[in-house]
Amino acid sequence: MKTIDLIQESFNSLKSNKLRTGLTILGIVIGIAAVISMVSLGEGSKISIQKSIESLGSNNLIVFPGIVQPGRGFISSGRGEAQVLKKDDVKEIKKIDNIVAISPEVQRRFQVVAETGNNRNTTILGVDVDFFTVRNMEIENGNLFTDEQIRSYSKFAILGNQIAKDLFGDVDPLGKKIKIKNLTFRVIGVLKAKGSTGFVSYDDFVMIPYTVAQKQLAGTEYFNSIAVKVDSKENIEKVREEITNRLTILHRVDEPDFTVFSQEDILSTLTSIINTFTIFLSFIAGVSLLVGGIGIMNMMLTSVTERTKEIGLRKAVGAKNRDILNQILLESTFITLIGGILGIMLGILISYGVSKFANLTTYISLKAILISVIVSTLIGLIFGLYPAKRASNLDPIVALRYE
Amino acid sequence: MVELKNINKIYKTGEIETIALKNINLKINKGEFVSIMGPSGSGKSTLMHIIGLLDRPTSGTYILDGQDISKLNDDELARLRSKKIGFVFQAFFLLPRKNVLENVSLPSIYSEIPINIRKEKAIECLKASAFPLNFIYHYPNQLSGGMMQRVAIARALMNDPEIILADEPTGNLDTKTGEIVLHTFQKLNLEKGITIVLITHEEYVAEHAEKIIRIRDGEIINEEKVKNRKILYHNNENN
Numbered sequence: 001m002k003t004i005d006l007i008q009e010s011f012n013s014l015k016s017n018k019l020r021t022g023l024t025i026l027g028i029v030i031g032i033a034a035v036i037s038m039v040s041l042g043e044g045s046k047i048s049i050q051k052s053i054e055s056l057g058s059n060n061l062i063v064f065p066g067i068v069q070p071g072r073g074f075i076s077s078g079r080g081e082a083q084v085l086k087k088d089d090v091k092e093i094k095k096i097d098n099i100v101a102i103s104p105e106v107q108r109r110f111q112v113v114a115e116t117g118n119n120r121n122t123t124i125l126g127v128d129v130d131f132f133t134v135r136n137m138e139i140e141n142g143n144l145f146t147d148e149q150i151r152s153y154s155k156f157a158i159l160g161n162q163i164a165k166d167l168f169g170d171v172d173p174l175g176k177k178i179k180i181k182n183l184t185f186r187v188i189g190v191l192k193a194k195g196s197t198g199f200v201s202y203d204d205f206v207m208i209p210y211t212v213a214q215k216q217l218a219g220t221e222y223f224n225s226i227a228v229k230v231d232s233k234e235n236i237e238k239v240r241e242e243i244t245n246r247l248t249i250l251h252r253v254d255e256p257d258f259t260v261f262s263q264e265d266i267l268s269t270l271t272s273i274i275n276t277f278t279i280f281l282s283f284i285a286g287v288s289l290l291v292g293g294i295g296i297m298n299m300m301l302t303s304v305t306e307r308t309k310e311i312g313l314r315k316a317v318g319a320k321n322r323d324i325l326n327q328i329l330l331e332s333t334f335i336t337l338i339g340g341i342l343g344i345m346l347g348i349l350i351s352y353g354v355s356k357f358a359n360l361t362t363y364i365s366l367k368a369i370l371i372s373v374i375v376s377t378l379i380g381l382i383f384g385l386y387p388a389k390r391a392s393n394l395d396p397i398v399a400l401r402y403e
Numbered sequence: 404m405v406e407l408k409n410i411n412k413i414y415k416t417g418e419i420e421t422i423a424l425k426n427i428n429l430k431i432n433k434g435e436f437v438s439i440m441g442p443s444g445s446g447k448s449t450l451m452h453i454i455g456l457l458d459r460p461t462s463g464t465y466i467l468d469g470q471d472i473s474k475l476n477d478d479e480l481a482r483l484r485s486k487k488i489g490f491v492f493q494a495f496f497l498l499p500r501k502n503v504l505e506n507v508s509l510p511s512i513y514s515e516i517p518i519n520i521r522k523e524k525a526i527e528c529l530k531a532s533a534f535p536l537n538f539i540y541h542y543p544n545q546l547s548g549g550m551m552q553r554v555a556i557a558r559a560l561m562n563d564p565e566i567i568l569a570d571e572p573t574g575n576l577d578t579k580t581g582e583i584v585l586h587t588f589q590k591l592n593l594e595k596g597i598t599i600v601l602i603t604h605e606e607y608v609a610e611h612a613e614k615i616i617r618i619r620d621g622e623i624i625n626e627e628k629v630k631n632r633k634i635l636y637h638n639n640e641n642n
Contacts, residue, residue: 001512001513002512002518004518005512005518009512012500012501013500016500309496310498312496313496313498313509314509314513315457315481316455316457316484316490316496317484317485317490317509317510317513317558317561317562318481318482318484318485318486318510318513318514318562319481319513320477320478320481320482320513321477321478321481322478323513396457397452397457397458400492400496
């Protein structure tokens, strides 16, 4: 049987019941679109996390107090509870080569009241001068802290882009006063917007000198973390080891009572969370694809039963079992192919809509498209195989007598 | 052409065995016009299915054109059917979603006939079966029974068969249209030398053949030349 005849016969028989063919195709369209949009959402989140973490400054190491328990990831570490990082640690780290900048940080949540009367509960970050270098922050308006201001316990504040808007609205915050826990700070700068970086958004933070934060707000001499900027990627592992060794000795402990993260660690942790999530979502989407496949099988079985006589006749006029098998298989594959193409288009449309209206990053990879085309074609073959086998094995005499 | 030796066909349904054909010995020569006659249930359809390679005998030898078919697999049988045999059924079996031309062309998609000459060939077959050519784009449900059977005959001719097996071809037709069909068979037999095997339970229809083979309870009970053959087609008709 010629391929062109095969295609024509298959196409004609699908065309003869347009509604049924259409509904079956719809099942596949929904399945494929669901898979494509879920995968693109996952891929998009991964990319946006990657971007935002990288935007926090590249080649960074962050020292957290406490030990991360294996398998639990850094998020569940008790970094807030353990108190081991002090000014001496910062001094010790400064001795290490290949370090560009160090930023010890104290972090607390307080109610912030602005002169305008607006107030917000937000994160107050006690920082050193190098914070802005390490975390890649740029000033939009005003000035950064000077060394002098930090050392002299100046009550100055630099606002994240969003909190500045929340507190002051259209009023220029520069020179205005804000109150944190009965202390009055003067706003000397507003940072450029940075966007969310996974779990934290520095746009919502209020930065003040760490000296003030430690002594007058938190009443502690400890830091919540120390961020270290290394001069190049190649030196990251070396510096991480050096920090670990030096601080272990300094703390006079056998095992480190702190953890040094690199940005890659954080990235890979977040990526693995997103991967799990993507797999979960794709699995659910995959179920709908499976249901679509069952729909094909159902349709093909019905159609084969309806065409019993026709199949008998075709055999009588010379069709081989293989000719019948190929025709039924092609019909089901054709459904999934059309469904696949439409599904990809719908999936792209959904992804586009999600990124447009829900403001989530989506990324449609060629890989996702290729996989869904292959998967949908396979579904057509697999779910078409049983009906096709049944049709091709029909006894022509029985088929011709079938009522 | 067709040679059956000691053919038996036994159907098994659970424990019960039904003997459909018993020790059939039969020879049909090339260019012959033969009727197989018998009451319903006599096994004449089973015999036709075996001759038409749609079914295999339980035992015995079937030689078609010098070839023993018992050694052939399903695909080879399909190829032989496509090449040598044309079927005409009582119920026509036209595909309702194909028009006349497409129905006639159906066998050609399973044979070697090139696409570009199919239409021409189909029209030639429709002419041979006396089908009115202004109806070739009509669908089966727009045709009368007689016209449908002529389409079916044209379809049987599509692959230039050596033998046409017609199972009660006039069973669903009135006498007049039935005669047109029988006329066509006689013409094909005489003009093209196609072997015709006509299966019927009507004496009147059977008498259009040269020879009648009577079958009852799966056995051939009698084989005789038709004495007063009904001739509908005369050689000089075209002149």
